[in-house]
Amino acid sequence: xxxxxxxxxxxxxxxxxxxxxxxxxxxxxxxxxxxxxxxxxxxxxxxxxxxxxxxxxxxxxxxxxxxxxxxxxxxxxxxxxxxxxxxxxxxxxxxxxxxxxxxxxxxxxxxxxxxxxxxxxxxxxxxxxxxxxxxxxxxxxxxxxxxxxxxxxxxxxxxxxxxxxxxxxxxxxxxxxxxxxxxxxx
Numbered sequence: 368x369x370x371x372x373x374x375x376x377x378x379x380x381x382x383x384x385x386x387x388x389x390x391x392x393x394x395x396x397x398x399x400x401x402x403x404x405x406x407x408x409x410x411x412x413x414x415x416x417x418x419x420x421x422x423x424x425x426x427x428x429x430x431x432x433x434x435x436x437x438x439x440x441x442x443x444x445x446x447x448x449x450x451x452x453x454x455x456x457x458x459x460x461x462x463x464x465x466x467x468x469x470x471x472x473x474x475x476x477x478x479x480x481x482x483x484x485x486x487x488x489x490x491x492x493x494x495x496x497x498x499x500x501x502x503x504x505x506x507x508x509x510x511x512x513x514x515x516x517x518x519x520x521x522x523x524x525x526x527x528x529x530x531x532x533x534x535x536x537x538x539x540x541x542x543x544x545x546x547x548x549x550x551x552x553x
Contacts, residue, residue, distance in 0.1 A: 370541060378486070378546035380519020383411060387418040389543050390511050390523050394424055397509070397525060403427045403498045405490050405514040409445045412456075415513070415520075416449060426454040427503040427510075429494040459497040487522025487545060490514035492537065499530040506530055511543070521546045 373389060375382045390402060402419070404426055406412035412428045419426065428449060430441035439458065446456040481489035491512035498504050506529050513523045522545045529537035 372542050373544035375521050375544065375546040378516035378521045380410075380515065380517070380521075382521040382544075382546070383414055383515070383519040384418070386513060386515075386520040386523055386544055387415055390513055391419060391422060391424065393523075393525060393541070393543050394511055395422075399424075399509055399511055399525065401425050401427060401504055401508065401510045403429065403491075403495050403504065403510050403512040403528075404520075405429055405494050406441065407431055407518070408440045409442050410518070411513075411515065411520050412441075412445060412449060416452065416454065427498045428454065428456045429497050430456065430458060432458055432460055455498075455503045457498055457501040457503050459501050484545065484548070486516045487514040487520075488524075491522060491524050491526070492539075495526060495528050495537065496531040496534060499528045500532075504528045506533060506536065509540075516546060 394402065400423065402424055404412060404415050406428050407430055415426055426449065431439055449456055478489050481492055491514045494514065495510065495512045499506055504510055508528045510528055511523060511525055513520050515521045523543040524539050525541040525543065527538040
């Protein structure tokens with residue numbers, strides 16, 4: 368089997384529209400109905416809702432958890448608009464956003480391992496488990512997860528969801544797109 372993976376020369380929000388187009392195309396090809404999407408300030412969620420309008424695709428938007436930073440930057444009026452249109456917004460525990468959880472450094476280690484692929488790979492795994500933990504997608508449900516580097520979207524994968532308590536059951540089947548990761552001198 369051959370399938371196309373798109374690589375972006377640079378990470379960031381300038382890739383968002385192309386990511387959404389690729390996601391829509393792959394969702395239709397695979398019969399996938401739910402898109403799990405990271406959106407901190409709501410810009411990516413707005414763009415996705417517009418891009419997927421009339422397609423039957425449903426978004427599960429995962430902003431930052433409350434308590435991260437100084438107030439949550441995701442607009443509550445956007446949450447209401449999205450939910451009125453059949454989408455879901457889930458503010459849940461950010462599973463990898465901790466230095467230590469119950470005396471374990473495992474979340475940090477997992478996050479750093481996933482970042483070897485790119486920042487978005489860490490986020491797609493995290494938000495998928497969060498959405499599953501929140502009951503917005505089922506364990507073993509095939510979805511597309513979308514995330515980005517800093518702002519916007521530059522990473523998308525087809526995956527089978529699992530809740531955080533069963534994270535070894537999570538599977539990434541296909542990489543739709545991701546940014547190239549150059550080796551830094553750091």
